[in-house]
Amino acid sequence: MDSKQVVDLLYWRDTQRSGVVFGASLFLLLSLSVCSIVSVCAYVALALLSVTITFRIYKGILQAVQKSEEGHPFKMYLEQEVSVPGDVVHKYSEGALRHVNTGIKELRRLFLVEDLVDSLKFAILMWILTYIGALFNGLTLIIMALVGLFSWPIIYEKHQAQIDHYYGMVCSQVKDVVGKIQAKVPGMKAKAE
Numbered sequence: 001m002d003s004k005q006v007v008d009l010l011y012w013r014d015t016q017r018s019g020v021v022f023g024a025s026l027f028l029l030l031s032l033s034v035c036s037i038v039s040v041c042a043y044v045a046l047a048l049l050s051v052t053i054t055f056r057i058y059k060g061i062l063q064a065v066q067k068s069e070e071g072h073p074f075k076m077y078l079e080q081e082v083s084v085p086g087d088v089v090h091k092y093s094e095g096a097l098r099h100v101n102t103g104i105k106e107l108r109r110l111f112l113v114e115d116l117v118d119s120l121k122f123a124i125l126m127w128i129l130t131y132i133g134a135l136f137n138g139l140t141l142i143i144m145a146l147v148g149l150f151s152w153p154i155i156y157e158k159h160q161a162q163i164d165h166y167y168g169m170v171c172s173q174v175k176d177v178v179g180k181i182q183a184k185v186p187g188m189k190a191k192a193e
Contacts, residue, residue: 010153022150029143 012018031040052074059073072078113119132141156163 010150011157012150012154018150022146025146026143029139029146033139033143 008014009018009021028040028044031043035043056073059070062068063070109115110119110122136144
């Protein structure tokens with residue numbers, strides 16, 4: 001899936017496809033919040049098997065009544081190749097390894113206080129996350145992120161002028177406050193860009 005397809009999915013260009021992806025993802029996450037992952041996988045597999053077995057029996061009865069020789073209803077899918085090419089695995093594993101190494105280097109830089117201001121920002125972020133973690137568990141945050149991911153692009157597209165106006169006001173206020181704090185705290189002068 002390329003980036004254009006993802007954008008089309010999130011902007012609800014094809015409402016049926018976006019609805020199916022959003023609904024299935026939300027259903028899966030809500031199911032995981034109630035049951036264990038083993039139970040959810042078993043129930044999904046049972047539901048899928050129920051549909052395919054029922055369809056296979058229905059087609060078999062239909063072929064017997066109509067005396068036709070259509071064959072197996074899933075023959076087209078059974079003949080398709082389903083293996084994952086090795087070069088695709090290497091491509092994505094190398095990309096994942098690159099991201100993991102970058103993350104490890106960044107964490108080393110933050111925890112070993114290479115830059116005091118960045119380490120303090122990281123400490124404040126972790127402190128804020130302790131409060132977020134006390135209010136929500138990880139699955140709730142993922143559900144909220146999914147809902148936001150599918151709703152924010154449409155909201156922004158419809159109300160872009162107002163959102164940009166208020167975002168600009170907030171950014172200027174934050175810059176003013178940060179500038180005042182940096183001016184008063186020794187050793188926290190703004191970096192030259």
